Each structure stands twice: as structure tokens, then as C-alpha cells.
Amino acid sequence: MAFTILSYNIQEGGENRLPLIAGVIRDLNPDAVALLEANSRTNAEALASGLGMHLAYGEANSAFAVAWLSRLPIRRAENHRLPVLAKTLLDVDVVWEDMSLRLFAAHLGSRHDLPQPEEEGPVILDLLRLVAGQPHLLVGDFNYGQSSSSGAILGAPTSRRLDLRSFRRPPGLSRRSRQSCWR
Numbered sequence: 001m002a003f004t005i006l007s008y009n010i011q012e013g014g015e016n017r018l019p020l021i022a023g024v025i026r027d028l029n030p031d032a033v034a035l036l037e038a039n040s041r042t043n044a045e046a047l048a049s050g051l052g053m054h055l056a057y058g059e060a061n062s063a064f065a066v067a068w069l070s071r072l073p074i075r076r077a078e079n080h081r082l083p084v085l086a087k088t089l090l091d092v093d094v095v096w097e098d099m100s101l102r103l104f105a106a107h108l109g110s111r112h113d114l115p116q117p118e119e120e121g122p123v124i125l126d127l128l129r130l131v132a133g134q135p136h137l138l139v140g141d142f143n144y145g146q147s148s149s150s151g152a153i154l155g156a157p158t159s160r161r162l163d164l165r166s167f168r169r170p171p172g173l174s175r176r177s178r179q180s181c182w183r
Contacts, residue, residue: 001097003031003032003096003101004028004029004030004031004032005030005031005032005033005034005103005137005139006025006028006030006032006033006034007033007034007036007105007139007140007141008021008024008025008033008034008035008036009036009037009107009141010035010036010037010038011037012037012039013037013038013039013040013043014038014040014043014047015040015043018043018046018047018050021047022047022050022051025047025051025069026051031070031071031072031096032068032069032070032071032072032092032094032103033053033068033069033070034066034067034068034090034103034105034139034140035047035066035067035068035069035105036064036066036105036107036140036141037064037065037107037141038057038065038066038067039063039064039065041057041065044057044065044067044069045057047069048069051069052071053069053070053071054069054070054071054072054073054074055067055068055069055070055074056068056070056074056077056090056092057090058077058079058081058088058089058090058105059079059081059088060081060085060087060088060107061081061083061085061086061087061088062086062087064087064107065087065088066087066088066089066090066105066106066107066140067090067105068090068092068103068105070092070094072094072095072096073094073095074092074093074094075092075093075094075095075100076092076093077090077091077092077093078090078091078092079091080127082123084119084120084123085106085108085109085120085123085124086107086108086109086120087106087107087108087109088106088107089104089105089106089124089127090104090105090106091103091104091127099135100134100135101135101136101137102131102134102135102136102137103136103137103139104124104127104128104136104137104138104139104140105138105139105140106120106124106138106139106140106141106142107140107141107143108120108121108140108141108142108143109143124138
């Protein structure tokens, strides 16, 4: 069984587009959604409520907040609102098929922001190293373009299926769960 994740920049909090945004999420039916530019906590709460999903919300160092919506209960949420980040990095933990999954969402600085992705990337990678050996995924808006080297720092944007078999099985984890994948 696949675990599906959607990374969605809803632009400036979604404003008057909440029904359209909810429709896109409903149609794609993901297990978890990283909302970028979730500038309005009220709008993020309305989306979570309307979609029957759990919410974790991360205030940012600018107006551009980040949120996670999840069909699964969010066991833990940590907002890494570090001074070196133009916005923030929101980290949540969900349990899927008896396995703890760490999901990270970031919205890196654009050409208009300070700091720039070149400064943010190494800090984010240092945080990800702390969960090496555990299933984890980083998604978001990396502002990867011609004027940015964030693709070189974090890896070029991709969409792929990730195989959880490469992770060591924690005690009590079933063989079926260990062999599952998410996309």
C-alpha cells in the first residue's frame, strides 16, 4: 500500500480560493499535505476541518507559514523557526503501518528573501542527518530556478517512489510494513 504526500503552495494563505484548494486536495486524496504559504492559520484550520484531516501549523520568520495536514494522527510536531531560515521548516511524525514517518516541509527563500537557499540548505541537511536511518522525507518549495542553486544543495526536484526496505526494521515492526512503499 502506498503512502501519498502532496506538497502544495497555496499562495498567500489561499485567501478566497479555499473551496478550489480543498477540491484539489480532495481529488488527489493524499495521506498528508504540506501547505506552503499557509499564511492564515484560520484558513489552514478550515481546510483541515473541511477535509477531515489533522493539522500542524508552523509560524515562519516572515508571513509565509508552513502547515501539515494529515489523515493520520500527528504524534509530534516541531517547528524549526531558525534565524538562518527565510521562512521555517515544519517537522511532523505520523505512524503509518506501524512505522514512524518523519515528514519535513520547507519553503526556502526566493530571490527577494534573505537568507537565500544557499545558506538554508546546509542547515536543513544538518537537521535531516539527525534522523538518518529512519524513514523521513523533505518536501516543499525550494525556489529552484535559473537564479538559484538550491537544487544543487538539496537535490534537483523529483517525484519518485521511495522504498522503505532500506531502513532497518525497528523492534515490533511487521515484515509487511517494512516492505511497503510510499510515493
